[in-house]
Amino acid sequence: MAGRWIERWEPEDDTFWRETGRSVARRNLFLSVFCEHVGFSIWSLWSVMVLFMGPAYGVDPAGKFFLISVATLVGALVRVPYTFAVARFGGRNWSVVSSLLLLVPAAAAWFAMEPGTSYTTFLLIAAVAGVGGGNFASSMTNINAFFPLREKGWALGLNAGGGNIGVPVVQLVGLLVIATAGAGHPRVVLAVYLPLVALAGLCAALGMDNLAPVRNDKGAVREALREAHTWIMALLYVGTFGSFIGYSFAFGLVLQTQFGRSPLQAASLTFIGPLLGSLVRPVGGRLADRFGGARITLGNFAAMAAATGVVLYASVDASLPVFLAGFIALFALSGLGNGSTYKMIPAIFQTRALARGLRGEEAAAYGRRLSGAAMGLVGAVGALGGLAINLAFRQSFRAAGSGTAAFVAFLACYAVCSAVTWAVYVRRPARAAASTAPEPAWAKV
Known part of the structure; x- marks a missing residue:
């Protein structure tokens, strides 16, 4: 696929950016x-399809x-090759x-x-739906x-938030179908998305571009793999995005299983949390642009721990209103943290470039190269x-019939993420802050 290639791309050049970029x-x-929105919708499709799967299934x-x-597992695994496909084939070409x-x-x-289909068949189709999760990485x-670096928080937050919102949108479509046609008509949901998928491919083909300066760089991958900050940020992203996508997929089932909600009742609530989490993701990026990604991320993890405490209390007390309030707060906070953590990645590698003595466009190019590899x-x-x-939910419900044990584990995870964020990026020990700049870029950008 030849595609359209842009040979010169220098977003850090103010004149180029203003006139062309x-x-x-x-x-x-x-x-x-x-x-990406359509990709997320297909990836989370089975969080909706399971609501249609009554006793007859x-x-x-x-x-x-x-x-x-x-579906979650496959979506996670394909993100690595999808990341490098952009450099290999071009951003526009791979989007198509x-x-x-x-x-x-x-x-x-x-x-x-339909009832009668084997469980193995459902497993295989759910696995294939995981390819939608790879679209995020590419x-x-x-x-x-x-x-340019100064606008990455906003741009990445908007891109990711607009993609994330595919989760509540497909859940809203499922709600409308259940409310109007009934729980026996899952194919109506698919009738909506099949033409949308084709439209996404067409829009990418007609309107997007490939950047020639972005080339496949195996050295960047190896360097990102050796960089400790890649794995530290991966841990923090487990706490934010892992929470968002895990809760998005499981929320409806938790409501059905623990609180006895019908498919319609569950579907009428399921979309609210993912919608809020998606909408605030750009806000997290913008706040990180202004106040520093590390500071926003630390405060966010502390708030997620508090919200988990509320959910844990409600789970033990069997209080649905309190449970919903705490869970929806968790969704919103996970979206905010998604934006702030992803903003930290290019800032971290910009700091690493300065530590190597690079300046100007050379430092910016190094930061783009390493952060692009690390993002996947x-x-x-x-x-x-x-x-x-x-x-964790599956094991908790199987062993005890509720999600209480799972929430205890999530609370411990947020405590660990808070401690790591503070120790590495907020406290800024000399080893992490070693740079010719007086303060690491992730702390102030």
Whole structure:
């Protein structure tokens, strides 16, 4: 696929950015948001399909949790190759291919969603739906290359938030179908998304661009793998994005299983949390631009721990209103933290460039190179956090019939993430802050 290639791209050059770069970058950003949005919808499709799977399907709650866990796992694993596909094939070219690939799981679900289909078939189709999770990694890597450092928080937050909102949108579509056609018509949901997938591929083909300066750099991958900050940020992203995607996939099932909600009742509540989490993600990026990603992230983890305490209390007390309030707060905070943690990644590698004695465009190019490679790794590990959440719920419900034990584990996770953020990025020991700059870029950008 030849595509359209832009040979010169220098977003840190103010004149270039003002006269040429900004308009091109924003066009690619908005089309990227749409493609990623559809990808997230297909990735989270099975959080909706399980609500349609009544007793006639013969799948118990543990089996349903495992279905969405499989989709989460595959979505996490494919993020690594998807990240490097942008450099190999071009951002526009890969957006076309990755969007059209979503036709496979959507069409397969169309044929399979009826009683009598084997559980193995459902597992395979849920696994294929995981390719939608890979679109996030390639989209973020692509958009990261388009924008200057000073605007990355806003751009990455908007790109990711617009993609994340695909989760509540597909859940809203499921709610409308259940409320109007009934829980026996899951194919109506798929009838909505099949043409949207085709439209996403068409928009990418007609309106997006490839950046020639972004080339596949195996050295950058190896260097990012050796960099301790890549893995520290991956841990923090487990706490934020892992929470968002894990809770998004599991929320409806938790309401059905622990609080006895019907499919319609569960669907009428499921979308609220993911919607808030998606909408505030750009806010997290913007706050990080202004006050520093590390400071926002630390405060966010502390607030997530507090909200988990509320959910834990409500789970033990069987109070649905308190449970909903705490859980929705968790969604909003996870979205805010998604924006602030992802903003930290390019700032960290910009600081590493300064520590190596680089300056100007050379430092900016080094930061883009390493942060682009690290984003795929961080995104993949972070999505595995969603798998851990779904498996924790599955085990908790299987052993005790409630999610209480799982919430205790989540509380411990947020405590660890808070401690790591403070120790490495807020307290700023000399080893982490070693740089010719008086303060690390992640603390002030």
